[in-house]
Amino acid sequence: MSYKTIIELNSKDKVTGRTYIKWVVHEIHPDTSQYNLNGITWKEQYVLNNIDSVKGMPICVEFLDYDKSEPFGHGMTDVTDKEVKFENSTVVGITENGWIDTVEVNGKEIKALVAEGYIYDQRYPNFVSWLKSKMYDSDFPETSVEICGKTTTGQDRVIYESGYIEKGRVPMIYDYTGDAILGIKPSDESAVLLELNHYVNKKEKEKMDEETQQKITELNQKLEEATTTIQALTKYKEEAENKNLVTELNNKLKSYSQEEQDVAKDKITEFNSKPTSEGAQSILNEINSFIANKIIESRNSKTDIEINSHSGIYGDMYEVNKKDVVSDIKKLY
Secondary structure (H helix, E strand, C coil): CCCCEEEEEECCCCCCCEEEEEEEEEECCCCCCCCCCCCECCCHHHHHHHHHHHCCCEEEECECCCCCCCECCCCCCEEECCEEECCCCEEEEEEEEEEEEEEEECCEEEEEEEEEEEEECCCCHHHHHHHHHHHHCCCCCEEEEEEECCHHHCCCCCEEECECCCCCECEEECEEEEEEECCCCCCHHHHHHHHHCCCCCHHHHHHHHHHHHHHHHHHHHHHHHHHHHHHHHHHHHHHHHHHHHHHHHHHHHCCCCHHHHHCCHHHHHHHHHCCCHHHHHHHHHHHHHHHHHHHHHHHHHHHHHHHHHHHHHHHHHHHHHHHHHHHHHHHHC
């Protein structure tokens, strides 16, 4: 069995913005009769020979979600010029040290390469929270180490003790180039790919693409459901607001006569089909304007009557005086 798991996550030697992490990079085997799920036998001699490359090794995550909380795989995207590309992978921390130790994992003592380092918790707080919750539930996330050819020796691939064999192959000359914290169980083909550093395993890539597509489909379905719910709530809100607008206008129209309401008849009909605050105000303004004009007309009419009335009075007085004068003249003659 392969043991690659986080065994400690705490605030040891706490530095602001960093969370201490300790994990088993991989188990060390006594001989080639034992090997991990990927067929690799890790011999202590060669681990010690290459252990310096553990220092500074990035701790990586391929995030599954937008809030950068849950990990997925290695984040491998392509292989170009004999180099594996991890463009979907994010460096969340760094390895400070590595050593060989005997540790207990899953109730069994094993000899293993152990590493310690830090995760940048200020930059990935959701991921650190995810890690803590998993470890609180004793569901320790697995890790998967990445090794490549030691370029300082001119090698672009891992050199094995007895060449490449499916089971019991022993990495002899190599560099530790990264350790990914996984949200999925490591697969044999994936580890072989990372180990060789320049072979694309199409089967694994198709598998990863299929799993990723499935996740995307699930997320899209949830998004569609959420969108439908939001649209329904928005429609309900609009209908409720429109109903309130119609009720408010009807209550205000009760203060007006039917004749006055008929002035804005067309606008009222349009408003009932598409209520707006502006439409209601426009209706009231038109009715009030009509009433104001009627009042002004009424005042003007009253003034004319008064003027005509006064002219008649003076006329009568003139006529009376005129008759009196004629009568007086007749008397004189």
